[in-house]
Amino acid sequence: MRAALGRHLSALILAPTAAATLVFVYGFIAWTAYMSFTGSRMMPVYELIGFDAYTRLWEMERWNVSIVNLLIFGSLFVGLGLVTGLMLAILLDQRIRAEGLLRTVYLYPMALSFIVTGTVWKWLLNPGIGLERGMHQLGWESFRFGWIVDPDLAIYTIVIAGVWQSSGLVLAIFLAALRGVDQDVVKAAFMDGASTLQIYWGIVLPSIRPAFFSAVIVLTHLAVKSFDLVVAMTNGGPGYATDLPAIFMYSMSFQRNNIAVGSATAMMMLCTVMAIIVPYLYSELRPARSAHG
Amino acid sequence: MAEAALELRDGRWAPAIAAQRKLRIGRVLLYAVLTLFALYYLAPLYVMIATSLKSAEELREASIFALPHAAQLDTWRHAWSEVCISVSCGGMRPYFVNSLVVVVPAVLISTLIGAINGYALAAWRFPGSNLLFGLLLFSCFIPFQAIILPLAQLLGALGLASTGTGLALTYIVYGLGFTTLFFRNFYVTVPRELVRAATIDGAGFFAIFWHIMLPLSLPTIVVTLIWQFTQIWNDFLFAVTLTNGAGQTATVALGNLVKTSQATKRYDVEMAAAIITGLPTLLVFLLAGKYFVRGLTAGAVKG
Numbered sequence: 207m208r209a210a211l212g213r214h215l216s217a218l219i220l221a222p223t224a225a226a227t228l229v230f231v232y233g234f235i236a237w238t239a240y241m242s243f244t245g246s247r248m249m250p251v252y253e254l255i256g257f258d259a260y261t262r263l264w265e266m267e268r269w270n271v272s273i274v275n276l277l278i279f280g281s282l283f284v285g286l287g288l289v290t291g292l293m294l295a296i297l298l299d300q301r302i303r304a305e306g307l308l309r310t311v312y313l314y315p316m317a318l319s320f321i322v323t324g325t326v327w328k329w330l331l332n333p334g335i336g337l338e339r340g341m342h343q344l345g346w347e348s349f350r351f352g353w354i355v356d357p358d359l360a361i362y363t364i365v366i367a368g369v370w371q372s373s374g375l376v377l378a379i380f381l382a383a384l385r386g387v388d389q390d391v392v393k394a395a396f397m398d399g400a401s402t403l404q405i406y407w408g409i410v411l412p413s414i415r416p417a418f419f420s421a422v423i424v425l426t427h428l429a430v431k432s433f434d435l436v437v438a439m440t441n442g443g444p445g446y447a448t449d450l451p452a453i454f455m456y457s458m459s460f461q462r463n464n465i466a467v468g469s470a471t472a473m474m475m476l477c478t479v480m481a482i483i484v485p486y487l488y489s490e491l492r493p494a495r496s497a498h499g
Numbered sequence: 500m501a502e503a504a505l506e507l508r509d510g511r512w513a514p515a516i517a518a519q520r521k522l523r524i525g526r527v528l529l530y531a532v533l534t535l536f537a538l539y540y541l542a543p544l545y546v547m548i549a550t551s552l553k554s555a556e557e558l559r560e561a562s563i564f565a566l567p568h569a570a571q572l573d574t575w576r577h578a579w580s581e582v583c584i585s586v587s588c589g590g591m592r593p594y595f596v597n598s599l600v601v602v603v604p605a606v607l608i609s610t611l612i613g614a615i616n617g618y619a620l621a622a623w624r625f626p627g628s629n630l631l632f633g634l635l636l637f638s639c640f641i642p643f644q645a646i647i648l649p650l651a652q653l654l655g656a657l658g659l660a661s662t663g664t665g666l667a668l669t670y671i672v673y674g675l676g677f678t679t680l681f682f683r684n685f686y687v688t689v690p691r692e693l694v695r696a697a698t699i700d701g702a703g704f705f706a707i708f709w710h711i712m713l714p715l716s717l718p719t720i721v722v723t724l725i726w727q728f729t730q731i732w733n734d735f736l737f738a739v740t741l742t743n744g745a746g747q748t749a750t751v752a753l754g755n756l757v758k759t760s761q762a763t764k765r766y767d768v769e770m771a772a773a774i775i776t777g778l779p780t781l782l783v784f785l786l787a788g789k790y791f792v793r794g795l796t797a798g799a800v801k802g
Contacts, residue, residue: 215704216619216628223616223675224631230672231638234646241648250652297533310788311537314544316795317784319733321750322777325757326543329550329766336563343562370540378792431642434735438754452736455644460740465648472644483640491633 235476242469250465259466269471272449275361279450280429282365283372287425288418290369291376296406298377299384309381313374320371324438327367328354331439357447360440364448368435372428376421383417384410423486430478451475551575551771558767571767578771584756585744591775593745594752597663598732601748605667606727609674613723614716616675617682618708622694632683639676646673647740654741661746669741670731677730678723681797685719686712718790725787726794729780749776 245255263269294312298305315323330336333352341349353359387410395405433452440448442457451471459468550558551574552567580590587593620628650669651660659665689712697707713720738748747755753776757769784791 212623212698212704213625216623217625219619220616220628220631223612223635223679226672226675227631227634227638230650231641231646231676232634234649235641237649238645294533294536297529300529302529302533308533308537310785311540313788313792314781314784315540317729317780317791318777319735319750319780321733321735321754322773323543325753325769325773326547328757329769330543330546330563335766340563344564370543374540375795378796382796427640431644434750434754437735437739438757441758452642452644456736456740459648460651469648472642472648475642476645479640479642483637487633487636487640491636 238469238472238476241465242473244466246465246469248463248465259470263467263470263474266467268446268449269451269454271446272451272454275448276430276450278361279364279368279432280426282362283368283429283432284422284425286365286369287373287376288421290373291421292380294373294377295380295384298381309377312377315371316374316378318371320432320434321438323367323371324435327363327370328439331363331366354440355444357444360444360448364432364436364439367439368429368432371435372425375424379417379421379424380414383414387413419486419489423482426482427479430475430482547770547774551578551767551774553767555765555767574765574767575771575775577765578768578775582756582765582768582772583759584752585759587745591749591752591756591772594747594749595775597746598748598750601663601667601670602728602731605670605674605731606724608667609671609678609727610720610723612671612675613678613680614682614713614720615708616679617684617686618712620679620683621686621689622691622707622712632680635676635679638673639680643673643736647736651740661742661744663746666738666741666746666748669737670727670734673737674727674730677798678727681723681726681794682716682719684797685716689715718793721787721790722794722797725783725790726798728783729791729794732780752776 240252240254241250242259243254243256244251245253245258298308302308331351331354333339333350333355338349338351341351354363391413392405392409395409400408431452432450433456436442436448436450436453442449442453451474455468455471455475458464458471546563549565549567550563552570552572553561553574554568554571557565557568578591580592581588582590584591584594620632654660654665654669657665659668693711694707697711702710733750734748735750735754738751739754742748742751753772756772
């Protein structure tokens with residue numbers, strides 16, 4: 207009797223959230239999807255005209271640049287973030303005296319907004335006033351680091367700042383996983399005379415595989431959504447050399463009044479994220495469901 | 500063998516300790532690498548603070564790495580209340596206040612609703628509760644680009660465009676997925692007997708929530724508050740899209756300040772403004788680092 211009441215009450219309590227999610231998330235996605243098949247410019251037009259916006263999108267050179275940039279930025283951001291975070295986690299797991307302090311130092315960039323981070327790195331990487339000039343003043347006259355103003359290299363400067371910001375998150379994920387590794391198995395291997403390398407490669411790393419999975423998902427998902435960091439550092443420039451899909455979408459939708467193409471871009475981004483997230487959620491949820499009934 | 504056993508005595512295996520006698524140099528190298536990385540992470544913060552404290556001529560002449568001669572707090576005052584951002588010259592202060600006015604209610608409301616939701620979702624199964632869980636979980640990951648156009652249209656139609664209310668509502672609605680899941684994931688770990696026993700004692704739905712579950716979940720409350728505060732304070736996409744002019748938040752104002760091309764660029768002021776914008780979340784991180792990290796990793800692994 208009371209249980210039934212509880213069930214009804216909880217359904218009632220969750221109803222507003224469920225309704226809000228259905229409208230503001232799934233309904234809005236449906237609206238955006240619909241718009242991507244219309245010819246909407248500044249105002250929404252509800253007449254369907256097919257794949258026109260997608261065709262136009264893929265014919266734009268700027269869109270193609272932003273896709274190539276996303277591939278460059280994304281692979282380096284994920285790769286370097288993973289390597290840096292894992293390395294720091296393993297090093298920090300060696301009974302380091304000042305572990306707490308070092309962890310705080312490695313992690314504080316995560317607390318900052320990408321806009322703050324971008325502002326600082328833009329300044330540091332500016333060849334006229336930042337690092338390059340600093341090196342000259344220290345006596346290294348031939349030092350050159352002008353990537354941020356070079357259209358071919360500017361995208362790599364975004365990677366530098368992005369990895370600086372996000373590697374702490376990866377470190378936190380891996381450190382938590384390393385602390386959860388079954389010590390008995392490791393000790394047994396150690397007693398059997400396995401080397402440090404063998405223990406890490408053969409036992410520790412395989413047993414933290416879920417952490418790899420999580421870290422890759424989180425980083426990839428951050429890369430696809432990257433927006434503020436680029437806005438603050440280069441604003442997509444020089445020209446549109448550091449354009450990413452998120453910047454392109456914003457520009458089309460809110461500056462160039464092209465709702466149809468903006469929506470098509472949003473759908474491309476959504477599909478990319480779904481391709482990564484759906485299998486991940488599926489694998490995360492299955493054991494969870496069977497465990498909690 | 501005996502030596503190995505000795506090194507393992509206090510519980511955890513640590514390869515560096517094990518190898519210490521053989522390779523003391525490895526230990527030195529380890530600390531060297533960790534220190535180098537610490538410098539890499541600290542350098543931007545140091546340069547940011549040092550730059551903001553330097554006078555104009557010092558900035559022109561001295562190295563970016565040099566310590567400031569004397570702390571010039573004038574730069575901070577200028578960035579806080581005088582610098583021109585877009586067309587108004589009131590410094591970062593009004594935008595900082597905007598952020599506070601939006602963030603505080605959004606964080607509190609989304610956390611409270613999340614707590615009730617999480618309890619309802621965890622303690623009482625009803626038809627469709629698994630489906631709802633899945634839908635909420637997925638909604639945490641969607642790129643906001645996929646919803647921002649209709650959202651901007653709707654807020655415009657409701658007369659909420661560029662208002663703090665509209666922005667706060669946005670943060671609440673899109674924060675519910677996360678806050679609900681944080682609490683749900685904690686509440687499923689609470690033994691069901693506890694709820695059952697309280698039910699038998701005659702406690703109702705809300706009495707159980709209020710007197711048993713909520714006090715139990717204090718750490719989760721802290722994690723959720725910190726997570727929401729950091730996410731919302733640091734947001735740029737919603738704020739830049741849904742507000743303009745005087746209604747903008749600190750992150751948007753900082754972005755505008757950096758973008759503005761003035762005759763003489765005041766990098767010291769930009770750095771001071773960046774510190775002002777970053778300070779609230781940085782303080783939260785320094786004061787409650789444990790909970791901050793727990794939020795981060797919970798946000799990364801939700802299942």
